[in-house]
Amino acid sequence: MISFKWRRELPLHAMILPGLVLVLIFSYMPMFGIVIAFQKFTPFHGWFGSPWVGLKYFEEMFNRPDTMQVVWNTIYIATMKIAAGFIVPILVALLLNEVNRAWIKRGIQTFIYLPHFMSWVILGGVLVDILSPSEGIVNALLKAAGLKPIFFLGNLDWFPRVLVISDVWKEFGFNTIVYLAAIAGINPTLYEAAIMDGANRWKQTLHVTLPGMLPIMVLMATLSLGNVLNAGFEQVLVLYSPSVYQTGDILDTMIYRMGLQSFQYSLATAIGLFKSVVSFILISVSYWLAYRFANYRIF
Amino acid sequence: MHVLSFGRRIFLTVNYTVLVLLACSCLLPFINVLATSLSSSPAVNAGEVSLWPVDFSLASYRYIVSNPAFVGSFGITLERVALGTAVNMLLTIMLAYPLSKDNRSFRLRTVYVWVFVFTILFHGGLIPWYMTIKMTHLLDTIWALILPGAVPVFNVILLLNFFRSLPKELEESSFIDGAGHWTTMWKIYVPISMPAIATILLFTMVGHWNSWFDGLILMNSPKHYPLSSYLQTVIIQMDYSQLKQEDIDLLAVISNRTTKAAQIIVGALPILIVYPFLQRYFVKGIVLGSVKE
Structure with a gap:
């Protein structure tokens, strides 16, 4: 009987095998490769031949003067993105909900979803072009309005703002989808009852639409907790320059420069491990909270 | 028709x-950017272009399609998209098919699911990941762009949840007709899950x-860059080391800005072409993962 069961399940194991092997190589091997952080690693000696140095690189990481600044930049930029990226889609979904001509609504949706599908290389190219202090269209408009031109991508104050605004701009449209789906799922009789009770549109929004969106709002807020150390690697890499490292450099870009451009493999791995562990805790907590309070399961 | 209040x-x-x-x-x-790419470079440099091409010109497009580095990277991207997808x-x-079974008919399911889900929760980090790929000797080959990301766990979960929402009778009737798991997957599950x-x-x-x-990091030689990586080097890094003298002379005529704009447009164009199809599906796609028992 047991052998029959195994034989029945055999094709299922066979289907999983190729994917399993690839995941073991490309996801689990790098987890083993964390040993680099505890070695004086050189590619020539590899993971097994490099000498062990204990926590040396973790000490070095915490003793570097710029580490705290970069951690702060990362958390600051990521938190701003999470907050703005949470509020804007909700507001836009509420506004879209008030549009009752279907074709206008669809047209607006078509345009605001678009940036989501562009890579940061394309968007970075567009931003560098339109924000250029000498020839960009944004500064041309500022000048036309009698204002001083701003070097958006080279100014320490403006750079993080550009990161947050452009990230929200790229994603807000796409993120309205879940909220519009939630609004569409609200029972219409609730609105009828509210109208019977004399509620105007504003009261209906406040007492029917918003409560109807609340579960998905809670879920999105909780899941975004896992991104507190993800300030947007590709975006920053595309837009930043040495002149804005002070406010624009984040953990991911620091790891990249250190590890793959100046070949300090062990130090970069140590910083990467710090990030991975903190992110792991945050993501696990956020999934647990989402499961606990929003009854959300990923599978 | 009722009257709207003030x-x-x-x-x-x-x-x-x-x-x-x-x-x-x-x-x-x-x-x-489109208008910039279609304008002549003096007009662009004079700041005359906003939303409509001034002094219409296709010179930038002619330049980029005659540029072997651009054309080569375009080919690599096509190969990557086809093979990778x-x-x-x-x-x-x-x-998704085996992992959508319940624990009774597939006893190791939970173990397998956790092996895959754990890879979303924890990463080894950039450097160990790079070293792994270096050790597999895939660097500088097209497979370096395909195999490391070959298992898209999020999509597996999405499709798995979709498979689970299908009626169980489908599978049962298929088994009664004598089909095995492979046949059931390809002939029953895949066709009805087409959306x-x-x-x-x-x-x-x-x-x-x-x-x-x-x-950018897995290809040592720029001639193996896919289009997006190549665009990153020319649009963002402004790395002129790859340019030859005659290119630099030509750049004086067609201006860096119009060429960049033209390359941005070419890089974005395929997305714009599939966008209408995407739009038809993705709203459904986002919601589809949320159907759970």
């Missing part, structure tokens, strides 16, 4: 204005088209 009319006017402005903010930057989709289906699979397919293609960072 307040309501003001609100609607403001609302439409805000929404139209938002829509414009998403569209106009691309129009501006095929591998991704095959693995997504082959993983879900099409969604994932389009997202996967866009993902392969757009990704550039892996190409």
